[in-house]
Amino acid sequence: MKNSFVELSGRDRALALLDKGTARELVGPFDDMISPHLEPQGIVPESDDGVILMKGQLESKNVLVVSIESAFQGGGIGEVSGAKIVAALEQVLKDNQNGTEIYPIIVLDTGGVRLQEANYGLLSISEIQNAVMAIKKYVPVVGLIPGRVGSFGGMSITSAILSYLIATKKARIGLNGPEVIEQEAGVREFDSSDKDLIWDTLGTKQRSETGIVDEVVEDSVDVMRDAVNKAISEKKDAKRTEKADFYLSLLDKLDMSQPLNTTDYRKLYKNVETVAHPINEAVSTTEEKPKSRGRLWFEKLTGIQNAETNIPTVLQATVDGKTYVAIVPDPKNRFPRVRNGEAGLQEGFAIANVVNKVVQEDANKETKRPIVLVVDVPSQAYGYKEELIGIHVALASSAAAYAKARQAGHPVISFIPGDAVSGSFLAHGLQSNRLIALDDDSITIQAMSKASAARITQRTIAELEEATKHVPAMAYDIDNYEKLGALYRLVKDVSSWDANDQAVAEVKQIIDEAIESARKDDNSLHFRYETEIAKKSGRVATLKMRQAVADQWDN
Numbered sequence: 001m002k003n004s005f006v007e008l009s010g011r012d013r014a015l016a017l018l019d020k021g022t023a024r025e026l027v028g029p030f031d032d033m034i035s036p037h038l039e040p041q042g043i044v045p046e047s048d049d050g051v052i053l054m055k056g057q058l059e060s061k062n063v064l065v066v067s068i069e070s071a072f073q074g075g076g077i078g079e080v081s082g083a084k085i086v087a088a089l090e091q092v093l094k095d096n097q098n099g100t101e102i103y104p105i106i107v108l109d110t111g112g113v114r115l116q117e118a119n120y121g122l123l124s125i126s127e128i129q130n131a132v133m134a135i136k137k138y139v140p141v142v143g144l145i146p147g148r149v150g151s152f153g154g155m156s157i158t159s160a161i162l163s164y165l166i167a168t169k170k171a172r173i174g175l176n177g178p179e180v181i182e183q184e185a186g187v188r189e190f191d192s193s194d195k196d197l198i199w200d201t202l203g204t205k206q207r208s209e210t211g212i213v214d215e216v217v218e219d220s221v222d223v224m225r226d227a228v229n230k231a232i233s234e235k236k237d238a239k240r241t242e243k244a245d246f247y248l249s250l251l252d253k254l255d256m257s258q259p260l261n262t263t264d265y266r267k268l269y270k271n272v273e274t275v276a277h278p279i280n281e282a283v284s285t286t287e288e289k290p291k292s293r294g295r296l297w298f299e300k301l302t303g304i305q306n307a308e309t310n311i312p313t314v315l316q317a318t319v320d321g322k323t324y325v326a327i328v329p330d331p332k333n334r335f336p337r338v339r340n341g342e343a344g345l346q347e348g349f350a351i352a353n354v355v356n357k358v359v360q361e362d363a364n365k366e367t368k369r370p371i372v373l374v375v376d377v378p379s380q381a382y383g384y385k386e387e388l389i390g391i392h393v394a395l396a397s398s399a400a401a402y403a404k405a406r407q408a409g410h411p412v413i414s415f416i417p418g419d420a421v422s423g424s425f426l427a428h429g430l431q432s433n434r435l436i437a438l439d440d441d442s443i444t445i446q447a448m449s450k451a452s453a454a455r456i457t458q459r460t461i462a463e464l465e466e467a468t469k470h471v472p473a474m475a476y477d478i479d480n481y482e483k484l485g486a487l488y489r490l491v492k493d494v495s496s497w498d499a500n501d502q503a504v505a506e507v508k509q510i511i512d513e514a515i516e517s518a519r520k521d522d523n524s525l526h527f528r529y530e531t532e533i534a535k536k537s538g539r540v541a542t543l544k545m546r547q548a549v550a551d552q553w554d555n
Helices: 010-017 079-097 115-135 154-161 178-185 195-202 204-209 221-233 244-252 262-270 293-302 345-361 384-389 391-407 422-427 450-456 461-470 478-482 501-520 532-538 540-553
Strands: 024-026 051-058 061-068 103-107 142-145 164-167 314-319 322-327 371-374 412-416 434-438 489-491
Touching: 010 051, 010 061, 010 103, 010 221, 024 540, 051 079, 051 221, 061 079, 061 221, 079 103, 079 115, 079 540, 103 221, 115 154, 115 391, 115 422, 115 450, 142 221, 154 391, 154 422, 164 204, 164 221, 178 450, 195 204, 195 384, 204 262, 244 345, 244 384, 244 391, 262 384, 293 314, 293 322, 293 371, 293 501, 314 345, 322 345, 345 391, 345 422, 371 391, 384 391, 391 412, 391 422, 412 501, 434 478, 434 501, 450 461, 478 489, 489 501, 532 540
Parallel strands: 061 103, 103 142, 142 164, 322 371, 371 412, 412 434, 434 489
Antiparallel strands: 024 051, 051 061, 314 322
């Protein structure tokens, strides 16, 4: 198509958005900053790792274009590509803080986490989201979704955090790809071979009708440029992650026992009457609750027995000046895809309300209340209705709330006695100043189940498991996760189910130490780069990329 924006490469898209003669690429192909994690897996790396950074001007306004190239690894985010985006966005933040206005534009054409670097991908995406939240205090962060791949996985969560989202009719947006939902929940839940169903559910028409895309434009370079320029000039902001009460009101009207199609959902969406949805503090009950590691440790840390709130899967309570939050199983939940402790629609929006309330209550206090996340989330919810409504918006609301709290001065501490997987970990865990985990073989930390990861990467499970032995970033166990350098502490002598008095006292002490450590630091996520493990091995490529971007930013 003549003048098509979609058909351009990632680099040409960046150039097309900028005024002629103003573009300057940062850390380009000739810098040869490749991923160190791909060749050991027999994958040929790319010299720019699939992300293009271009500084320049758009209608004489200073901008940074971050363009993700879907032709390389499906636009997946790994360590180097993620660090490239984060480093550039942090330079944008610094410039705006110093009075030099510069607007970031992110071209999303990505499947989310690069599964061959899964754990690095999750860390990087959380760091991108943190930078976006900080920049939005100064200027809008505009996102474009042209087409081809679309915006999936953890980067769909990122798209919901952006200020304003522009897409063509060729775009799709969703947290879980249809193949992954089919793998996890069965073909009756979402038939990945039904292309009409996929486009009707995840395509731009439906997404624009239900608040997930803000503007639909034709596939033209000139039209796209004009739309971006207008969004910047008018400082547009959809405030998508600040609508938890709207979505919780919508969910109240949803009958999960009945089928839901796109037409019916559009009608439901347009007729919602928003009411406030406060989440009660947990209280003790006499009714025995379903067991989970997250529930066990929440109850031990708070002293609340058989804890219960008005949202059965979300526990929250303020005890001894700390607010504790956990997601727990509920086998009878009316949302069947969260019965085993997954993070779903209600969980994401409910947590957003909890955390935003803490921020509001402490707004005028000099010392902000710590927020302690008890993390035991086996995955996000895999369901057709979840995707139709926008589970990525729910998880973005939670992630944004935690980031906002941390940036406001609240120490945000994650204690991980159970699983921490995929989008659920992005929503409930990875926006923390400090991560504490138990050294227990039963804990899984990863971006996707082994079955789904094998399907997406076209490996057998045996081949996948063999690869994880050589690439810690792909591993599923906590000991390999420690090698990335992101943990504040790995607690060696306490197991997940061993919440005896001595173990609880030890964990409480470590949490208190983490809070004090966070208070002495800034409110960023930089601690992850500054541990000894990170500097010596875990984030070497990250640190090298961050320095390269800093060196080239003003030159």
